[in-house]
Amino acid sequence: MILELDCGNSLIKWRVLQAAGGDVVAQGTSVSIAELLDVLAGSSVSSITRARLVSVRSDVETAELCSRLSGAFQIDVQQAAPSPQLGGVANGYFDYSRLGLDRWLAIVGAFQMKPGPALVFDLGTAITVDLVDGNGAHLGGYICPGASLLRQQLHSHTRRISYAMEDAATARSTYAPGRSTVEAVERGCHLMLRSFVSAQIQQASTYLGADFAIYSTGGDAALIADIARVQYVPDLVFRGLAIACP
Numbered sequence: 001m002i003l004e005l006d007c008g009n010s011l012i013k014w015r016v017l018q019a020a021g022g023d024v025v026a027q028g029t030s031v032s033i034a035e036l037l038d039v040l041a042g043s044s045v046s047s048i049t050r051a052r053l054v055s056v057r058s059d060v061e062t063a064e065l066c067s068r069l070s071g072a073f074q075i076d077v078q079q080a081a082p083s084p085q086l087g088g089v090a091n092g093y094f095d096y097s098r099l100g101l102d103r104w105l106a107i108v109g110a111f112q113m114k115p116g117p118a119l120v121f122d123l124g125t126a127i128t129v130d131l132v133d134g135n136g137a138h139l140g141g142y143i144c145p146g147a148s149l150l151r152q153q154l155h156s157h158t159r160r161i162s163y164a165m166e167d168a169a170t171a172r173s174t175y176a177p178g179r180s181t182v183e184a185v186e187r188g189c190h191l192m193l194r195s196f197v198s199a200q201i202q203q204a205s206t207y208l209g210a211d212f213a214i215y216s217t218g219g220d221a222a223l224i225a226d227i228a229r230v231q232y233v234p235d236l237v238f239r240g241l242a243i244a245c246p
């Protein structure tokens with residue numbers, strides 16, 4: 001079985017495949033490797049024979065994650081590394097090694113799904129947007145605060161904005177003007193995020209032509225999944241990871 005890990009700034013997303021390109025037998029999100037090892041130990045996942053990992057954490061932290069994993073399963077852990085080209089895509093950064101590896105793999109995963117122009121949204125701790133043209137040239141992209149950061153900044157920098165997170169999801173059910181703090185903040189941030197996404201889609205036609213695919217991935221991808229033409233692909237980074245570490 002193959003263990004795949006996407007180590008973001010807040011969470012470790014992981015899944016276990018029966019074999020390369022095979023069925024997903026287990027998946028989840030963990031706050032730490034220790035928690036992930038506990039979950040796997042208590043599951044029906046039997047023998048992990050390979051692991052591949054992408055991380056946007058510091059080199060020291062990433063090396064630590066890899067060594068914990070190799071120690072636990074007695075295996076080598078393959079790690080995605082920056083590259084100027086992969087899977088028909090050319091990295092568009094001035095310095096290709098500076099492009100976040102999660103972004104890079106999401107673009108590569110998208111281009112493999114359908115070779116052609118694409119706009120890729122990843123909604124995690126940060127929201128990232130990347131453009132790739134029909135020849136596989138990555139044109140660059142954008143990095144913005146994610147949905148939680150937007151709200152948290154309001155909570156941290158004001159005296160009177162404060163509410164229980166349990167009430168947040170209900171408050172987001174419409175976009176009507178908010179009549180309580182929770183409604184006003186949740187609807188405001190949700191609209192801000194969606195307006196940004198719509199503006200990106202509109203602007204992208206300048207660079208990609210009228211006919212491009214739009215993908216959304218990451219923990220908060222569902223917030224924009226209903227916008228016209230947006231395809232929700234939760235495992236976009238893992239698709240790219242399989243190409244980077246075959």
Ligand SMILES: Nc1ncnc2c1ncn2[C@@H]1O[C@H](COP(=O)(O)OP(=O)(O)OP(=O)(O)O)[C@@H](O)[C@H]1O
Nearest residue numbers: 007008009010011029123124125126148218219220
């Ligand atoms: N089970 C979950 N646990 C925690 N957050 C979740 C969960 N499901 C969705 N989310 C949302 O996903 C967001 C985190 O997204 P994701 O896990 O893609 O990014 P990350 O790993 O934290 O960050 P990044 O990859 O941008 O560095 C949170 O802001 C939260 O709103």
Ligand SMILES: CC(C)(CO)[C@@H](O)C(=O)NCCC(=O)O
Nearest residue numbers: 056098099100101102103126143
């Ligand atoms: C932007 C994030 C945090 C998104 O996870 C990650 O891709 C990252 O750390 N990128 C490095 C900076 C860059 O991509 O320009």
Ligand SMILES: [K+]
Nearest residue numbers: 008102122124
């Ligand atoms: K991410």
